[in-house]
Amino acid sequence: MLELILPSLFQTVYMVFFSTVFSLLLGFPMGVLLVITEKGGIWEKPTLYRILDSIINILRSFPFLILMVLLFPLSRLIVGKTIGTTATIVPLSIAAAPFVARVIETSLKEVDKGVIEFGQSIGATVPQIIFKILIPEAMPSLIMGVTLTIVNIIGYSAMAGAIGGGGLGDLAIRYGLYRFQTDVMVVSVFVIVLLVQGVQFLGNKLASKINKK
Amino acid sequence: MIEVQNLSKCFQNGNECIWAIKNVSFHVNRGEIFGIIGLSGAGKSTLIRCLNRLEEPTEGKIIIDGVDMTALDKRELRSKRKEIAMIFQHFNLLSQKTAYENIALPLELTGLSKKEIDLRVNELLEYVGLKDKKNAYPSQLSGGQKQRVAIARALANNPKILLSDEATSALDPKTTKSILELLKRIRDELGLTIVMITHQIEVVKDICDRVAIMENGEIVEISTVEELFRRPKSKTAKAFISSLKSNVQEEFIISEEFKGKVVRLSFWGDNAKKPIVSQVIKKFNIDVNILSGNISQLMSTSAGHLIVELEGEDEKVQAAIDYLRSRDIEVEVI
Ligand SMILES: Nc1ncnc2c1ncn2[C@@H]1O[C@H](COP(=O)(O)OP(=O)(O)OP(=O)(O)O)[C@@H](O)[C@H]1O
Ligand SMILES: [Mg+2]
Numbered sequence: 001m002l003e004l005i006l007p008s009l010f011q012t013v014y015m016v017f018f019s020t021v022f023s024l025l026l027g028f029p030m031g032v033l034l035v036i037t038e039k040g041g042i043w044e045k046p047t048l049y050r051i052l053d054s055i056i057n058i059l060r061s062f063p064f065l066i067l068m069v070l071l072f073p074l075s076r077l078i079v080g081k082t083i084g085t086t087a088t089i090v091p092l093s094i095a096a097a098p099f100v101a102r103v104i105e106t107s108l109k110e111v112d113k114g115v116i117e118f119g120q121s122i123g124a125t126v127p128q129i130i131f132k133i134l135i136p137e138a139m140p141s142l143i144m145g146v147t148l149t150i151v152n153i154i155g156y157s158a159m160a161g162a163i164g165g166g167g168l169g170d171l172a173i174r175y176g177l178y179r180f181q182t183d184v185m186v187v188s189v190f191v192i193v194l195l196v197q198g199v200q201f202l203g204n205k206l207a208s209k210i211n212k213k
Numbered sequence: 214m215i216e217v218q219n220l221s222k223c224f225q226n227g228n229e230c231i232w233a234i235k236n237v238s239f240h241v242n243r244g245e246i247f248g249i250i251g252l253s254g255a256g257k258s259t260l261i262r263c264l265n266r267l268e269e270p271t272e273g274k275i276i277i278d279g280v281d282m283t284a285l286d287k288r289e290l291r292s293k294r295k296e297i298a299m300i301f302q303h304f305n306l307l308s309q310k311t312a313y314e315n316i317a318l319p320l321e322l323t324g325l326s327k328k329e330i331d332l333r334v335n336e337l338l339e340y341v342g343l344k345d346k347k348n349a350y351p352s353q354l355s356g357g358q359k360q361r362v363a364i365a366r367a368l369a370n371n372p373k374i375l376l377s378d379e380a381t382s383a384l385d386p387k388t389t390k391s392i393l394e395l396l397k398r399i400r401d402e403l404g405l406t407i408v409m410i411t412h413q414i415e416v417v418k419d420i421c422d423r424v425a426i427m428e429n430g431e432i433v434e435i436s437t438v439e440e441l442f443r444r445p446k447s448k449t450a451k452a453f454i455s456s457l458k459s460n461v462q463e464e465f466i467i468s469e470e471f472k473g474k475v476v477r478l479s480f481w482g483d484n485a486k487k488p489i490v491s492q493v494i495k496k497f498n499i500d501v502n503i504l505s506g507n508i509s510q511l512m513s514t515s516a517g518h519l520i521v522e523l524e525g526e527d528e529k530v531q532a533a534i535d536y537l538r539s540r541d542i543e544v545e546v547i
Contacts, residue, residue, distance in 0.1 A: 114305035120267060122319045122370070123294035132318060136309050212350040213308045 004171060004184060009191055011085045012167035015092065015157045020150050022093035023100045027149075030056065030097065031104025032130060042116060043126050052101075059098040064156055067095050068163060088157070088165035096153050103145035111137045140211035147203025151196050158192055168192050214406045215241040215264065215374065220273035222259055233259040235430040237273070241423075246400055246407045248417040248438070250453060251427030257410040260427070261376050264408065265297045266290055278373065295323070298367035302379035304359040306351040312338070312362045313347045319369040337365040341395065357388035364395060368403070375399065375407045381416055389413075393420045414453040418442070418516075426450045442516050443481050466504055466520060468547045473524035475504065476534065479543040481516050489540060490521070497533040499525030520547070 034052055037045040059067070068091040072082040075090040111134055119129040135142070158169025168188045176185025220237045223230040233256045241247040251257050262268040264275060266282055275282040277297065285293060306315050316337050320330045338344050341361040351359055360380060367375060377396070381389040397420050399405050409421060417424050417438060424441055426434040426449050433447040445451045468475040480489070494501050506519035523530045537544050 112305070112308075114301060114303055115307055117267060118299070118301070118305040121265060121294060121297075121299040121376075122322065123291035124322050125291065128322050132322065133307065137307055139309060211309070213352055 001184065001187060004175070005168075005187060005191060008166070008168045008171040008188065009195075012154070012157055012169070012192075012195070015085050015088055015160070015165065015167055016150060016153050018089045019092035019096060019153050019157065020146070022089065023096035023149065023153065024146065026093060026097035027100025028104050030101035031108065032134075034101060034105040035108040035134070036126065036130065042120070042129055056098040056101050059095075060102070062095075064095050064159055065163065067091060068160060083164040085166040088160045088167075092153060092156055092160060092165075095156060096149060099152060100145075100149050103148055104142065107138045107141035107145045108134055110141055140207045140213070143203060143207040143210070147200060147207070150199045150203070154192065154196055154199070168195075214243040214245070214278060215247075215408070216274075216276040217264075218274040218276070220260070220263060220275065221271050222256075222263055222268060223271045233430050234263065234270075237430075237432050239425055239432060239435055241406060241408060243406055244400065244404055245422045246397070246409060246420050248409045248411060248421035248424035249427055249432075250411055250414065250417050250424055251449065252412060255427040256430040257412075257427055258378055261378050261408060261410045264376060265294055265299060267299075295319075295370050296372050297374045297376060298370070298372035299376040299378070300360065300363050300367050300380045302382045304351070304356075304363045304383075306359055306362055306366075308351050311348050311350055312343060312354065312358075312365075315351070315362055316366045316369055319366060323370055333369065334365075337368060340368070341365045355388070356384050357392060360384065360388075360392050361395065364392075364399070368399065373406065375405050377407060377409045379410055379412070382411070382413065386415075389416070390419070396420060414457050417453075418457065426453075439481060439516075466547065471502075471504075471522045473500070473502070473522040474530050474534075475520065475522050475547045477543075477545040477547055478519045478521065478537060479517070479545070480519075480541075484540065484542055489537070489542065490519075493533050493536065496536065497525070497529045499523055499529050499533055 030052060034049065034056075035041060036043040037049040037052070039046060039049075041049075062070075068088075071091040071094060074094075075082045075087045078090050079087050081087045115133055115137055116129060119133045124132065157165065157167050158172070161167045161169030161171070162173050164170070168191055172185045172188035172192075175181040176188070217237060217239050220234055221232060222234040223232050237260065249257050249260065259268055263270045264277070264282070266275075266285075270283060273283070277293070280293060282290070282293065307318065310318070313334055316334045317330050320333055325333070335344075338347055341364055343358060343361050343365070346354060346358060346362075349358075351362070354362065363380075375396070380396075381392050384392060393416060396407060396409075400407055409416060411417065421438050423435065423437050425432045426441075426447050428447065428449050434441070434445075434450055441450055442454060445454050466475060490501055490503075493499070500523070502522040502524065504520045504522060507517065523533060525533075534544050534546075
């Protein structure tokens, strides 16, 4: 059992880790852009906002499995193959990016308008307001957002397993569904649950630890 | 120092225009503490936010230190804003940063070195009396302490002008007094020009030199504080001043219960310091019984209200009242 679970767990962690990193790289700037370009934002650009907003909505309405299949060509372009753990990171990151954008947007929007106004009143530039005020003020909430993202990506990664992504989800399906080895499935699911719980616990802890409010 | 000419501001609401400020003109002298008082919704915040263009004026000109603010581009505006600090009703401190880090922020943005920042922040903490709260987060500070941090932060880049939007409105009376004292000290020692928005007449009374009264987006009256208390012209000004006059004790004085004539004397300036009451007693040979009174220290003068019972022959009492009136004291028979 252990020799089945361990490699799959490793694959899942690997997949989730890099997908989180890349989806943050893609989604974080989008989230920031949404907040600053919206009406009343510190860098009002209504057209850009509308375009970004639509793209995110469209991407988010795609069912993940379909998006993944659609992104096979992109996976091939980037990692040279469409099947396997590394290849799955591409669609996972892209699927999670619009989610990340919304999560970041929500967190940044929670920041008190007054401190942004203070920034403007001392003549801070837009990047200064973003990096010196907006992001530091939103940090606890951003950490909660990243936690939510990781949990979500763990879920996605389990689904990705079904179409050759590897990892615990793949294990559960291959053994549980196709070979009727319910025990492997149960343990796989149990490990996934444990993973989610652990991430959430650590995220909550960290967020409340750094929050000075 | 600040010259506002025919300033108007409309908030677009669909196709409609809501005029929050209507054709306002005034000037603020260098080193002056200029108050703007008005009821809620009068447009005070909008007006003060137009001064540093946090709100874009729709019409009119704002000239600060010879520079037309309305003509500046974004970049020029940002550099000009460093000379115009602002403090707020709800302090607007960064909740995730300590008092020290909050004060350091404007200095970091200006690009000072760590050492220079440290020197300046400590100096500012000392100035506002918060040395021991250096590492406290805003959530660990009282309202008054938070406003002190905000004031220190506002002073960080040595501004010439301080805009205060209801900086004391969230504070209790005692803390308000201490913050007002600090602001006055800043004006006296650092020579800042201060524009104070408030809806508290006590604030105007305590530290303003001149004051503008706002009603529905318009300035209906501008005068020195002394003049305002002596001869309020607008309805709003009168209402504000009578709210200050109405002492609790006064409510309990029922003139019928007294043998003599009960009158309220209001006096200003030098009169408040003269022994007028004793003069009246000697001159007219009547009894004066003091029922209640207060003397408030205005910026440059004092104002007092005294409720007294005048006992004696009718014509003597009347002569005393005439005499008081001739000495520029307002006499009101209750
Ligand atoms: N962003 C805005 N959009 C539309 N109307 C606004 C906006 N800001 C202010 N107003 C309107 O302008 C008028 C003046 O508001 P302002 O905030 O300047 O009043 P104020 O004198 O500061 O009041 P308070 O004492 O309550 O702070 C109000 O009628 C308000 O509804
Ligand atoms: Mg206001």
